[in-house]
Amino acid sequence: MHPKRKQRLLIISVLVGGVGLTSALVLNALNENINLFYPPDQIVAGLAPVDQRIRAGGIVVDGSVFREIGSMSVSFLISDLDGHDVPVTFEGILPNLFGEGQGIVATGRLGADGVFVASEVLAKHDENYMPTELAAMQGRKPPMGNQVNSEPGASY
Amino acid sequence: MKYIPDGLRRLWHRMGSPRWFFETTGSWVPWLGGAAALLIAVGTVWGLAFAPPDYLQGDSFRIIYIHVPAAYLAQAGYILMAVCGVILLVWRMKLADMVMTAVAPIGAAFTFLALATGSIWGKPTWGTYWIWDARITSVLILLFLYLGIIGLRRAIERPEAAGRACAILAIVGVINIPIIKYSVDWWMTLHQPATFSITAAPAMPPIMWVPLLLNVLGFNLLFAVAVIQGTRTEVLVRERRTRWVNDLCLRETA
Incomplete structure (x- = not known):
């Protein structure tokens, strides 16, 4: 692959990974509030x-x-x-x-x-x-x- | 990239040409549209009139024949938009931007349909039209992402800049898709977990799921036709100053 394209793909992967990790942490922290009910x-x-x-x-x-x-x-x-x-x-x-x-x-x-x-x-x-x-x-x-x-x- | 067969590579390069897309897909539309209409007609009539009622929900369960295909395509459409976003950002393929433009309103419509049918079903089944559980809220976020992408494109005047901004929003928003999918497993929700999965037998007899399968296939084709038509329109609008579009217009009006 063209090095420039490889670099863009890398940036996108890092972006998705970062946003994914952030969402995972936020959702994990809010876990109690996202649950609709107490079992x-x-x-x-x-x-x-x-x-x-x-x-x-x-x-x-x-x-x-x-x-x-x-x-x-x-x-x-x-x-x-x-x-x-x-x-x-x-x-x-x-x-x-x-x-x-x-x-x-x-x-x-x-x-x-x-x-x-x-x-x-x-x-x-x-x-x-x-x-x-x-x-x-x-x-x-x-x-x-x-x-x-x-x-x-x-x-x- | 060395191991990709030549034919595929040529197709990839041709796909970069909006003109090739426009000329190739023109003859597909009536066939895809006809097949979609046939499948949806058979699936819907079968599901609404001939499938047996559910022992708990009675006839109200029949809304799944619309709700499930709509909800599935709402998510599939978003993934398609994100893939187009990656292709646009990495390979700068203009056609990907045109597909992305076409998918947004169609995906938003399917998302709205999924929310509306779910809400109509919720009242007789759960006892409420709406509840802020993880599944329903994440699908509402999906609708807002679609609307955000439509709005963002209109807010930025330069098409290249608008395309890139939308691509980034589409790619970032794709995080929401696994959240929608697993919301019913990760958290306690009012919405039930999935009836269908790749690994297990459906929690529904064939007499109920066969018409649903027909509708899912039909909705897929309907979605494809809508995206192809939308993209064709987008091709003409963006290439309106090119010679081949002008020639086409002259031929059509002659």
Whole structure:
């Protein structure tokens, strides 16, 4: 290659390398702020700030969703499926994809008692797609949305 | 450079000629455009009307037939622009600058389409139109990079200086592409990780991904046609004072 072109290519490589390194360092330093939510293990370990507006994310534990009769209050556990559970309470309309075994991201405040009081619940969709018939054959539950279980012992 | 075959080297040198590009690609456009229209029509009708609904999302999942190809080309377009930037800066090939000029608005349009379809899908799926997670924010930065390059070119009067400035911005901005790609793995985001990868089977049955594949191919061709047409226009505009363009105009108007 022509020496002049080689030199220009070298300058560009150094430029890209420098900008890449800078971005890597900046993103690494901002890591905590780029994460959208705190996972259950960090909340259980006390790494999430108490009584500040934060987001918590996890999988809704099977059989943990209970709704108070005659109100919009609902409570459930979110888990990382690795032994860390965080209780969440919420008053309002849940997204359609909300359901047991589904991922969610909740905005709210973590109380000193370890209960996360959510003001907004968003459903997190995973990367898997499946036709309805196939899901039914495998016994997968459709999303429950706002049709959640009543209080334990209540009749349907 | 010694080991590059002669044919390839000749092609490289010919590609430096905007006139060669204009005359060669003219006959490609209807074929590429026709194939793009056919693939997108079949893929879209299949995806929207015949693919089965998703067991969780119902029919709203069908937006992937537009969202995924648009998001993929938004990033591929940016990489193309950065490669053209390197060719312009190192080899001073004018055609690379013309391609770069043509790609910017097309890439911006695909990026906007990806953001808009994602937002429309986000409301019924997540429960919100917008969230500042790493994936969505980095794609918004991609849109701003495209708009920045369009603006920068218009702000600088001398074409050579404008081309070089845009090339540098395009090359520096390419750092954003791996950030977009890996944002869903590096950080906790609301956006899901990739359904498709080179190393693993898709997390989706063929009855759902075959129409998506058709649309991805179709969008690729559509992108190619748009870039070729845009570049051809750019060739005529920049070479308007040359003899061959004047002859061409005389022939066309005669």
